[in-house]
Amino acid sequence: MKIDSYNQPHPNDSAQGYPVCFHCGELCATTDIIVGDKHFCCKGCRTVYELLDANDLCNYYKLDRAPGVSPQEFGADKRFGYLDDAEVQKQLLDFNDGRTAKATFFIPEMHCAACIWLLENLYTLNPAVTQSKVNFLKKELTVTWHITDSPLRELVTLLASIGYEPRINLQDLERQAEDTSNKSLYYKIGIAGFAFGNIMLLSFPEYLSSGGAVDPWLRKMFGYIILILALPVMIYSASEYWQSAWKGLRKGIVNMDVPISLGIFTLFIRSTYEILTQSGAGFFDSMTGLVFLLLIGKIFQKKTYDTLSFDRNYKAYFPVSVTRLTGGEEISTPVGNLHPKDRILIRNHELVPADAVLIRGSGNIDYSFVTGESDPVKKEIGDEIFAGGRQVGGAIELDVVREVSQSYLTRLWNNDTFTQHSKNSMVTLANQVSKYFTAVVIFLAFVAGLYWLPDQHLALKAFTAVLIVACPCALALSTPFALGSALRIFGRRKFFLRNTEIAETLAKIDTIVFDKTGTLTRPGQARIRFTGEQLDAHQQVWIKSVARHSNHPLSHRIYQRLPGHYLPELANFSELSGEGVMGEVDGHLVKLGRYEWVADRLTESGVGDPEGTLDPAYQTAVYVAIDGEVLGYFTLTNDYRPEMDGLIKELSEQYDLALLSGDNDRERPRLAKIFTKPGQLLFNQSPVNKLDYIKSMREQGRRVLMIGDGLNDAGALAASDVGIALTEDLTSFSPACDAILDAKHLKELPIFLAFAGFSRRLVIASFGLSFLYNAVGLSFAVAGMLSPLVSAILMPLSSISVVVFTTTVTRFRAMQLRWV
């Protein structure tokens, strides 16, 4: 739930024995702030505790030790200043009439039932709140409150202080109206189902008797009721099919909805005619049942994952505002209003929104959003910092060099790849088939009509019957159900596809392109290795103790990886920027840092490398000296995922592989062992280079699968046929893509691809099945013998058997793989 540093004592407090804040878990600098037997680090924490205590909400503390966040920690006073801006408020609030306001916040920290409980009891903490409601899967909190009594900033500050800071970013400001398409699909299904059931019931007399036995008056009445019930289905429930067919035809494409619309339309005309002229019972039961089943297929296909978003661009990660310094004053400015030469202030854990040059402070930039590599990069004054980096450490001042939209990273989104929807042009199997299918059906209808021609009545009957029975309901259902169940099976293996078309495209992939950092390597898992004399347990603890007090990323790594829990007292700690850290532990002087500094250039112990011969990979070496003796050095190397070699080898048998890396080529020798074909390894690739590479591959007629993880891969992911974003933590981050894959399941990629191929073959097989039914139906139709009863049995039967066939076979296959 929380960032590590909250759980551990603050590194700056070397003194032990001070109490820990009951609210936020920080070490208390004073023992003055007490309520009962509970200590607090600051008045802010005490206030929050008192608020919770006064309202009987102290169960909060039982659920998680010290779950809160100190109001000082996040700089509440300045950090949310931008929320007072009228323009920002207007965009963030769902509703505001000057008195009551409503807003929806995304709160990623929400993780258990207790969170829901506390958040829904928000009204006890802030009386201005009239209602707060949690959507747990979406991790959203909707609050209605009196904005006159409590401004937006106050509300957000309260949320942040109890540990639920809402994530407010640029994309929120451009949020579009709620998507209502899903709701209208429910309406359509409801109406179609209602009509289907009732029409079936009212048609019963017709099924049971072959005409004569039913009272003609009753028959007439039932017919009219059926007609009235069928009208909303025809006009409303099936409207999507009319629209889609019409759109397709206007573009000259015969999609699957064309024969469906043709069938439904013929059904409607002929049934209406039969009922009005009393010449027959009509086929409205078949028609409504068909629409109902088709809509069910549509909803099955639309498997959505509430917690995942496939449409994030950089705006979802960029803050709404940034602190700008003008004449010594701190002003909260919307990010879009930043201009070159503006001076901005970036505090701990804030994102740099535009390319800028470091002016003051020591930069320690975490580019994990951009590259997937979580090791912070040290920046000196005068260095350029690219947009998207996150400062870890003290506050820094920067001069903006380029506007947000023109920055190195964000410029990527100006590329046309992001505005074109080239992927949609991929022809789905169903649409390919429907072209020929429609032609054959129309041809057969005419043949049947012409055969009976002397008898005009019979000819018309046969003509319409062919169109009706050939309505490809089963055909239209095979894709949604086969691929929809594949989607669900993938979901169980933490492989989330945006939609069923992606599953189909996945089966046709012939080239796979990997990103290196964060994809083939594990982010934040760089291996640390010690070269030199064997360190004993005491020495390790000493080193760990010194490393703990430094904020340098390399020290942090060493601290994390070395064993030992009880660290001895440290004295005379000092840190020299660019050199290293030193301190005395148990009477021993421990130095960590650059070789020249650690060794004082005096001691020669033989383990150090003479200058210049260092492999570039070892430039990150941290030397260790205890009591003036250099013992060796730590190196941090990229740690490849253990499954990588096997995975690449397995995939290379079937697919063309390539690797795009934003890094330099120091890892080439290691990678060349597994990427054996020439031209597969490309280094020093900028985000735009990656995009162009994928584009050129596609222009060569290849179907490209791209796997990446950072925002720098966003262009390549968008340009590829299928872009898979790999993520370590599903709740956190993934750029816009077609599919999201949990990194733990990366090794299953070949199986996923094989499964997609299997699903595609299954679709083809179920096409065969539905053609079989069509052939049976057509033989009735051509003979002019299609009665409403035959149609009412045949149509649902074919549809349902296709549904059962596809879902069972998919499930069976998944069981074979032990996935279910």
Place this chain on the structure above:
Amino acid sequence: MSVMVILVAFSILVAAGFLIAFLWAVKSGQYDDRHTPAMRMLFDDRPTVPKKKETREQNKKTMKSDTKAKPEEEPDLNRPAGSVVTLMREEENRYGS
């Protein structure tokens, strides 16, 4: 046969009533979130209207002094945090993300 007309009209009316109920349920957002309400219903009673500070402190003192005398009063504070929450954490592991 006119009885049939009444019956048919009535049956369709009843069915239409259910259809309207369904459409209303969708419209009022009952299908938007099918997970949270299931967790919400397991919470114990809502916290009462905020009491005055003094009375609460007093309550606390009395409770501390005779916890053994009145054991049934104490669990009130702790209960929601106990079994229900563990149960829900398991739920969350199954459904969450």
